[in-house]
Amino acid sequence: MPTLATAQSPNLRVVVNSPQDTIAPDEFLTLREAIELTNGDLTVDQLSDIERTLVTSSEQSSRIEFNLPPQDTTIYLNELLPPLATPGLVVDGTTQPGYDPTTSPTAEIAIPQPIVTITPTPGQSILRGLTIVADEVTVRGLSIYGFKSVRETTLATPPADIFISHTSPPPDISQQQQPNSRFPFYPDDIPPKDVRIEFNWLGIPPDGKMPENPSAFGVYVFNSLGTTVYRNRISDHEGSAVITSVQANNLQVSENIIVGNGIKGMPDAIRLEGVINDSQITGNLICGNDGSGVYLFKPEGAVQIRENQIIFNGRRLRRAAVYLMGNNHQVVGNQIAYQPGPGVVVTAYPDSDRNVIETNRFAGLEGLSIDLNTQQHVEPIHFQVGDGHNPPRTTKYQRQTTGNNGINAPQFVSEEFFQLGDQIEVFGQAEPGSTVELYRVRETADSFYGPLSEPIGSTITDGEGQFSFTLTGLQPGDTISAIATHPQDGTSEPALNAAVKFSDGTVPLNPEPLPPVIPQCLSQTTPPPPPAEFTPPIPQPLTLRVPRNIHFALDRSDISPESAGVLDQVAAVLQEYPFLTIELQGHTDPRGNVAYNQALANRRALAVRNYLLRQGIEPERMTIRSFGETQRRTTGSGVVDYARDRRVEIIFQDLRGLEIIFEDQETDLQIEPTGGGR
Template sequence: MKWLIDTETGERSRLQKLSITALVLSAVTLAPPAVRAQPAGMQITVNGNGDEIQPDGVLTLREAIALVNGTLEDLSESERAQVVGSAGDSTRIGFNLPPGQTTILLNGELPAIASPGVTIDGTTQSGYDIESLEAEQGSIPTPVVVITTAPGQEIARGLTIVADNVTIRGLSVYGFNSPSRLTEITGLADLVNPGRITAKAPPADIFISNPDVPDNAIRFGVPNTDEEIPPQGILIEYNWLGTPPNSDAPVADLSSAFGVYVFDGNNTTIRRNAIANQQGSAIITSIRANNLDIRNNLIADNGFAGMPDAIRLEGEIDNSAIASNLIRGNAGSGIYLFKPEGSATIEDNIIIDNGRRYKRAAIYITGSGHQIQNNRIANQPGPGVVVARFPDGHRVNITNNQFSNLQGLAIDLVAQSNAGVQAYQSGDGANPPVKIHHRRRQVANYGINAPRFASREFLATANRVTLVGTAEPGAEIEIYHVESGDGNSGTTSFPIARISTDDEGRFSAVLTDFQEGDTVSAIATHPDYGTSEPAISSTIRQLPGLQGEVR
C-alpha cells in the first residue's frame, strides 16, 4: 500500500481504515522523485529492532546514532560487521531488520543526531517499494521501518536533529508526545511563583533545533551565541508521520503532538511526506526557519487536540515556500502565518475541507510581502484568504487563485481596530470604500479598495461584452467568473481575464467566451499595497432585440 497522488482524477478515495490513505489531486504539480545518490562515507546497518546499547550480536538504531555522534564506547565483533567505510562528510544509517521485526519500540528518547551529513534511510529495508518510489510520480510508498514508543512509555520526540545536512527518509514515525511534562519546575520557588515555570522543548515526531534547546527549558528571544547556531540543510522526505504503516489511525495514547517541528533551523526541506493524525499542527516553526521549503506533501486530519492549523509558521521565515501540497480535513486553517519575520510564497496548493473544528480562514496571513498564487481553496467554513492589519499587513499579493464554497469573502482585509479572537480566525467582512490616508493605513494592504464595476449589469451584443469600472490607478485587475452552487455547494470563482487600470484608475475588459446570465467579480493588485477584497459582482445580459448568439 502507498499514499498516491493521482493528477488526473481529482477525487478522494479510501483504503482500509485510514480516512486519507489514498489522496488524489487534480491541480497540484508534483516533481518527480529525486535521483538517489550513491552512498559514500561510512555505511551503518541497523539489524536489530531493540533499544539497547550493549555489545551483543545486533546493532540497534540507538547504537547507530551514538556511533555517528562519537559517544559509543564499545562494539562487538558482530556489530562491527555492520559498519563499512570510514567517517567522512556523510554517513548513511540503513536497515536490514528481520521480517516481522521492523518496528522499533523506544523506551526513551533517542540521542539527538549531532553529527553533520547523516542520512537515516528507511528505504534501504527489504520490502520497501523503492521501484514504485523511483518510477511513479506522486507516490509515497508505505514505510517498512517504524519508530514509535514502547507500551507505557511517554517520549517527547522521535528523531531530534541538531546538526547540518541531515536527511530522514522513508520511515513511519508516530506516538511522540509529552502531555504530563510540558513545563520545567526547578524548585519550591517555581511552585510559589508559577510565573517562573518555563516551557520545555516541545514534542514532535521530528524535532529540528540548535544543539542547546532539546535538553533545556526554552528561553525567550532569538539565540545569538556560537552554541546556538541553527542547523541547516535538513531534508525530510518520503515519511509517514503520525500514521502507522498498517494505515490505522493511532489510538489516543499513541497520537503524536506535532509532525515536523522546525524549532530553530534554516534551509529545511520537507517534501513528499504523508503527515496525518497529529494532535497539533503537521508542520510548525518557532525561532528561525528561513528558506523553509514545504512541497508535495499530503497533510490531513491534524489539529483536533492542540494547535489546529495544518501548517503554522512563526518566527523568522524569510524566503520560505509552501507549494504543491494537498492540505485537507484539518481542524483549523490550512495555512496560518502568525506574526512572522520575513515573507513566504504560498502557491499551487489544494486546500480543501479544512476548518473542521474551528471556523477559520483557509489561509490566514499576518506580516508583509507574502505571495499567494495559483491555489485551489474550497469547502471552508470561513473566508478563503484573510490578511490581518496588525502586525504590518502590507503588500500581500493574492492572485490567480480559485475559490469554492466558502462561508466568507474570498479575500478579507482586516482593519486595525478589529483585533479580537474572531478577527484573527475568520476576518471582519467586507470593507467600505476608503479614500482618506489615515483610514487606509489602518486596514491591511493599505486598505486598497475593491474594484467597482460601472454597472450591476453589462449588456452583450452578439458574442462580445465590455466590462468597465474603476480601481486603484496603476493596479492590475483580475476578472473572476462566479458560479452559484446547485444547493449542495456554494459559490465558485476563478480568474478569466487580466487587465490594468490607467492613470485615472479606469479599466475595460472585453470578454468573448461567456453565457447569458454569467456573473463576474474582480480584484485589484497594486505593487505598493497588495491585493484588494473582491468587487461587488455584476451580471452579463443579452441586449434585447439584437440578433446573435451568446456563447
C-alpha cells in the same frame, strides 16, 4: 567492496538489524547504537564481532540503513534517542528489504508506504522521535508516530516526530517571549542548515490507521536554515503538521500530504512564526485539518504559498483557509475551497501590507474569498474568520488601519453587462496603477461577493484607475467579480458581483446546477477494474435507521462501551455511504459555569470525532461544534434529565435522497448515582 570501519573512520555506514532499543556488545545492532556510532559517542572497538560486520567505512557521509527481520520492523523506544549530530548523516528507511519506491497507496501525491517504524514502547511517554542538530541531515522513508508529553505544564522544548534545532536549545521556551529580538541566543547556537525530511509517514503507522496515541506535532522547525520537507504524509497529530518557532529561513514545504491534523491542540495544518524569510509552501495537499490550512503568526520575513490544494479544513475551529500576518507574502495559484470561514484573511494588527493574492480558485466558503481586516476588529474571532466586506476607504487613516493598506475593491460601472455579438465588454474603476484580475463566479445564491471561482483575464488600470475587458468566453447567465493588486498595497477584497445577460436583459431560465461535492482528501492509486460487462445496479430508495446521539457520564468526555456500540452503528452507515457528512454537536447539563461547560461539550464532540476517525471515517467528513449548556434536551432538574442533557448529537448532512430515520436512543444513558454537576 566496503571496508570494515575502524575507530578512526570518519564516516560510517551502519546497518540496523534489530528493533530493540539497547546498547550492548551482542549480535544485534540497534538504531540507538547506530546513532551513537555516527555521533562518535560509541566506537567500533566497543562492538561485538558480529556487530562490527554491520559497520563499514563510507566514502561520503555517514549513513544509517536497515535490515530488520521482515516480521519485526517496528522499533519501540524506551527513552529519547540521542540527537542526530553528524553533518551529512542519512537515516534511510528505504533500504529496508521489501520497500517498494514505485508504488503509492495515494493517487494525489505519490508517497510510498514505509516499512521501518519508530514509536514509543506502549505505556512510555517520549517527547520526540528524531532530533536533528547538524547540517545536511536527511531522514527518509520512515514511519514515525506517537511522540508527545503527557505533562500539561510548559515543556523544556516542544514535542514532535522530528525536531530540528541547534544543539541544546533553551531549557524553557516559555521564557523566550520575543525570540526574534534575542536571536541567536548565544554565539554557539548555530542553526543546522539544509536538513531534508522526505518520503516519511509522520503521525501514522504503515497501515495508515490513526494510532491510539497521536503525536503532538509532525515536523517542528525550532531553529534551522534551509530545511526541506518534501513528499511526506503527515497526519493525525494533536497539533500542527509543520510548525516553526525561532527561525526557519528558506523553509521549503513541498508536495506533502497534510491531512487530519490539529485534532486536540493547535489546529492549523502549517503554522509559521519566527524568522521565515524566503520560505515556500508549494504543491501540497492540505485537507481535512481542524483549523486553517496555513496560519502565519507574527512572522519576520515573507512566504510564498503557491499551487496548493487547501480544502475541507476548519473541521473543528471555523477559521480562514489561509491567515496572513506580516508583509510581502504571496498566495498564488492555489485551490482554496470548502472552508467554514473565508478563503484568505489579511490582518491589520500588526500591520500587514503588500500581500499578493492572485490566480487562486475559491469555492464553498463561509465568507469572502479575500478579507482585509481592520484594526477596529481586533478580537481573535476577527483574526480567524475575518470581518466581512469593507466599505470604500476614503481617508489615509482608514487605509493605514486596514490590511493591505486598505486597497479598495474594484467597482464595475454596472451590476449588469450585456452580450453584444459574441463579445462582452466589462468596464470599471480601481486603484490607479493596479492590476485588475477578472474572475468567473460559480456560486451566487447566498453572497453578493465571490467566491472567485476561475480567473479569466487581467489588465492594468490607466492613470485615472479605469479598466476594461473585451471577452469572448463569457455567456449570459455567468456572474463575474474582480480583485485589484497594487505593488505598494497588495491585493484587494472582491468586487461586488455583476451579472452577464443577453442584449435584451434576460438570462437563461434554467442554469445548470453545480454537481454536489463529496468531501474527499485521498483516493487509492489504481482501484481494480470492474468485471467484464459489468452494469452498475440502479440504486433503490433506502430507509435506514441511525442513532443520532450518545450520552456521557457526569463531568466526563470519554466514550463508554455502550456508547462505542452506538458509534459503531454510525460508522457502519458512514462507511457504506461515502457522500454522507456529519456535524458533531457537544452538549452539557446546565450545572457549572458557562466557560467550563463550553469546553466540556467541545471535549465530548472531539471524543466522538476521534473515535470515528479510528474507525476509518475520513476527517474531512466531520465537523464539530460546542453548545455547552445552551441547548438542553429537557427542562427538568432530575438526574435523568441531566443525563439526557450530557450528549453529543450527530447531525447528518448531504443525504442524497436517502430516507433516514434518526433515532434518539438512550441505551447508553449514564445516570449519576449522587448529586453533582455538568
